[in-house]
Amino acid sequence: MKDSGSGLGTVEQQPTPNGKGKGKDIDRGGNKKGKGGKGGGRNAVERKRVRNRMDDSTEQGRPDRAEEEGKEKEGGEGSNKRLAKRKVAMLVSFCGTGCSGMQFQHTGERTIEGLLFEAFVKAGAISKDNSDHPAKVDLQRAARTDAGVHAAGNVVSFKMIMEPPIPNPDLAPSDGNTTGSNELPPTPMDESPTDIQPAQPELQPPPTAPEQVVAYINSFLPPQIRVWSFLRTRNTFNCRKECDSRRYEYLFPSWMLLPPKPGSSLAKQLEEARKEAGLPSNPVHPIWEGSVGEPAPASDEERQRIAAADLQRKRLWRIDEATLNRFRSVLKEFEGTHCFHNYTVGREFSDRAAQRFMMEVSVRSVNVLEDGVQWVSVLFHGQSFMLHQRKMISMALMVCRTETPVSLIPETYGPRRITVPMAPALGLLLEQPLFGSYNDRVRSENAALEKQKVSDEEKANRRRDEIDFSKHQKDIGEFKLKLIYERMREEEAKSNVFNRWIQLIDYYQGEDLAYLNAKGTIVQAAIIKKGERRQNALSQRKLKEDATGSSFNEGDVDEIIEDEDETNGMKGKDLEEMEG
Incomplete structure (x- = not known):
């Protein structure tokens, strides 16, 4: 039986x-x-x-x-022909605008992984049997990105049908077009054959070239997402675990380093802190000299007019050497191994997972671009990053522009909990995940393989690829310029994301930013105690309420203030999956 x-x-x-x-x-x-x-x-x-x-x-x-077992059926029901699945690393770039982050979400949100997975299924790189969930093909990403964050380079790994049944690669729809047809044109009635021709031997179709597969997959993707290539990896490869480190870039207008405007809540707090420390008042920055003693605006229209004039002056400002050097010294304090529990969510000081190693945090360049605005590029190179760890750039900006001593940064690695707001996602860009150790191992195995007395076909079958973006450097550069940098500048010019974020910080009324002071220490008023209900607490929701009560409307604020409530309570594996 x-x-x-x-x-x-x-x-x-x-x-x-x-x-x-x-x-x-x-x-x-x-x-x-x-x-x-x-x-x-x-x-x-x-x-x-x-x-x-x-x-x-x-x-x-x-x-x-x-x-042998990892093969998929090809064709309709009853077909015995099977297509082999292989573990691959796929190199991709994307503009994250309009997407709820990189990671696939079961709620149906539009995500980069969701769009990629759908394209893989449509192109036949993933079978219909495995099309209902990415876990069936072990889909992983090397680095996770938040909503609205871009990637000049990222890697996804999964079990792929490397030669999907493209009916006719020459008739595949071009990039960005999902309506193309792969059907051959019908034979006109007057050209129909009248005689039965002898049967011809069946010709095997040539293997589908990797470039054709890539083009076919791209035909099912929007232009903001591009696949560059896929590389054969070891069967046990997991791009998230094999990744040695990640490089991120954060771009922002240099005027974000200007001190708070006199009369703002933050400017008053800083002035009071200097008096308590027995220090003289700081001189008014030249850009704000005409604003001293300025009467409060009588209406929202007047407030918006003044804000627009202020922004116009700020966009013409150019950073001086002293301010740039002070900013560099602040960034330097993030390098090394520290407990970054204050720069993420869901991690306590005692949590070993809050320990992260930052290899380099530095100013990469300062350039005046076509929009006439001076932009600063900051490199964050770390072994791994936690959820919302872009709070580091928020702290660096606030410390520098308020002239708070850099001694504050090491204090944030201690047990005291403070609130650090998130910087706008618009400026964040995943530059590239790095796989140095994996590539070294692959090179060693390939070198050993060359010395073995096996056929060239066997060597080709067993040879593995290094994960390297350099061959696509030109295409990635053009993609980054047109679909990331230019869109970033256009979005800032249209919606003033960075300026509105600065205003929300400067006009926040409460004590949670009291750690910004002349002494560079975390004062008692700024410490968050677990279970304690704080008055005027600085949370993403509070910032939203403050902004909605001023000249902003709630829809605008949603673009620059992200709610952390959805990640509170996450623990263990769920939280780890949100990191990278």
Whole structure:
């Protein structure tokens, strides 16, 4: 009697020596089944170990059962032809505007991974059987990005059908067009053959070139997302775990380093702190000299007129060497291994996962672009980043523009909890994930393979690719210029995202920013105590309420103030999946 279980094979009963009784259940792998008809625990564990050894055998050149089993049916029902799945690393770029981040979401939100997964299915790189969930093909990303954040380079890994059945690559729709047809034109009636022709031998279609597969996948993607190539990896490859480090870039207008406008809430707080410390008042910055003693605006219209005039002056300002050097010294304090629990959500000081290693945090360039605005580019190169860790650039900006001593930064790594607002997502760009250790291992294995006495075909089948973006440098540069940098400047010119963020910070009324002071220490008033209800607490929601009560409307504020409530309460694996 056979059992239709899926396991390692069907199960049949072995008769007893005298031909009577049911005997013992034995599966095709020769493993006895325990009571209840289920495989014994030891046998199940052993079978898993065998499968794992066979999965790893590809890297050693032995027959790979995982590859033999990892195939997908091609064609309609009843087709016996199968297409092999292989683990690949896919190099991508995207503009994150209009998407709710990189990671696939079960709620149906528009995400980069969701759009990629849909395109993979449509292009046949993922079978219909696996089209209902990315986990079925082990889809992973090397670095996660928040809503609205861009990536000049990122990597996704998954089990891919490397030669999907493209009916005719020459007729595949061009990039950005999803309506193209792959059908051959019909034969006109007057050209129909009248005689039956002898059967011709069936010609095997040539292998689909990787470039054709990439173009076909891109045809199902919007122009803001591009696939550059896919690279064959080791079977155990997981791009998130194999990634050594990530490089991010943050771009902002240099005028964000100007001191708060006299008369603003933050300017008054700083002045009071200097008096308490027995220090003289700071001289008024030249850009604000005409604003001293300016009467409060009588209406929203007057407030908006003054804000527009202020912004026009700020856009013409150019950073001086002293301010730039002070900003560099602030950034330097983030380098090294520290507890960044104040720069993320869901992590306590005692949580070892809050320890992160920042390899380099520095000013990369200062340039005046076509819009006449001077922009500053900051490099963040770290081993890994936690959720909302762009709070680091917020702290750096606030410390520099308020002339708070840099000694504040090391204090933020201590046990005291403070509130640090998030900087706008508009300026953040994932430059590239790096895979140095993995590439070294691949080079070593490929070099050893060349010395083995096997056929060229066998070598080609066992050779693995290094993960390298350099071959696409020109295309990525053009993509970054047109679809990231230019859109970033256009969005800032249209909606003044950075200016509105600065105003929300400068006009916040409360004590949560009291750590910005002349002493460079976290004062008691700024410390957040667990379970304590604070008056005028600085939260994303509070900033929204303050802004809505002024000259902003709630829809505008939603673009620059993100609610952290959705991530509160996340723990363990769920929180880890939101990091990268």
